[in-house]
Amino acid sequence: MKKVLGIIGSPRKLGNSEVLIKEISRNVPEPHELSLIRLNDFNILPCKGCYMCLVTGNPCHLDDDLPVIKEAVLSADAFIVAAPAYLLGANASLKRVLDRIMGFNENKEFKQWGKPSIGIAIAGMKGKEGYTKLNIESFLKILLTDIKRSDILYGALPGEIFMNEENKKTAAELGSALFKPAPEITGPRCLLCGGDTFRFLGDNRLQCMLCSNSGTFSMEKGEPVLSIQKSGHDIFLSEGDSTQHANWLTGMKGSFKDHKKKLKVITQSYAEEGLWVLPPSKKTGE
Numbered sequence: 001m002k003k004v005l006g007i008i009g010s011p012r013k014l015g016n017s018e019v020l021i022k023e024i025s026r027n028v029p030e031p032h033e034l035s036l037i038r039l040n041d042f043n044i045l046p047c048k049g050c051y052m053c054l055v056t057g058n059p060c061h062l063d064d065d066l067p068v069i070k071e072a073v074l075s076a077d078a079f080i081v082a083a084p085a086y087l088l089g090a091n092a093s094l095k096r097v098l099d100r101i102m103g104f105n106e107n108k109e110f111k112q113w114g115k116p117s118i119g120i121a122i123a124g125m126k127g128k129e130g131y132t133k134l135n136i137e138s139f140l141k142i143l144l145t146d147i148k149r150s151d152i153l154y155g156a157l158p159g160e161i162f163m164n165e166e167n168k169k170t171a172a173e174l175g176s177a178l179f180k181p182a183p184e185i186t187g188p189r190c191l192l193c194g195g196d197t198f199r200f201l202g203d204n205r206l207q208c209m210l211c212s213n214s215g216t217f218s219m220e221k222g223e224p225v226l227s228i229q230k231s232g233h234d235i236f237l238s239e240g241d242s243t244q245h246a247n248w249l250t251g252m253k254g255s256f257k258d259h260k261k262k263l264k265v266i267t268q269s270y271a272e273e274g275l276w277v278l279p280p281s282k283k284t285g286e
Ligand SMILES: Cc1cc2nc3c(=O)[nH]c(=O)nc-3n(C[C@H](O)[C@H](O)[C@H](O)COP(=O)(O)O)c2cc1C
Pocket: 010, 011, 012, 014, 015, 016, 017, 018, 083, 084, 085, 086, 087, 088, 089, 122, 123, 124, 125, 126, 128, 129, 130, 155, 156, 157, 158, 159
């Protein structure tokens, strides 16, 4: 039986994210068992940027609940992730885990590579979703999963998304898509990764904010037609890209060692500037 992991990026019990994940799971035709993680239930410390997790055989030294999430992720066959818009982006619980996710690929093994996933942003107001969907897609891509579909559903009060029958239909479609081949990429989307959020660079050039590759666009019969090529920002388009990226990061750790003295001269020249506002735990002499 397939193991589907529902990752809830909302603190609300039986809120829209939770009921949506359960509704999608009800509509997955393949026999499966649904496990659930509410990220806010876990004590996840912020990444300290030490890069130790990039050194082979070095697990993250932060002592918190992340290993439980890592174990659940590595043993899942598929993922359904839903999170609400909080001030135009996904609830911070998702980003806290995302920042620590490089440590999931021990010894540069990408155990989640290509596992199917679905991501849904929930927003209380139409048009106020900001970059929430992009946040969730980034989470799923950086987790190295194969996003079968992603969407935005609207509803503010807990359960409100299903006061709208259309959303039930969408949930049914999402559920049936999870273990099917990904649909062909159509419309004004990045042909490399399926992303639909872009930065306009001038001269008809644009960059995909999901895979970071860039290209051009033109208008044909009133519709934008995009042509995006691999442009040296390949993190997750193939397993080889992911290995290359991991090697680059490891190289940066080596480069830091090589340039440590020079870098210290630069940073130390700023050491004494400014008055620090400190949290109570860091105040000395009291
Ligand atoms: C602190 C906070 C910030 C929010 N910011 C937004 C927002 O920027 N845009 C939006 O459409 N909805 C916003 N909402 C509404 C939630 O996205 C909405 O209520 C959603 O249904 C919550 O999902 P949940 O039930 O899974 O928690 C916000 C809610 C809270 C509590």
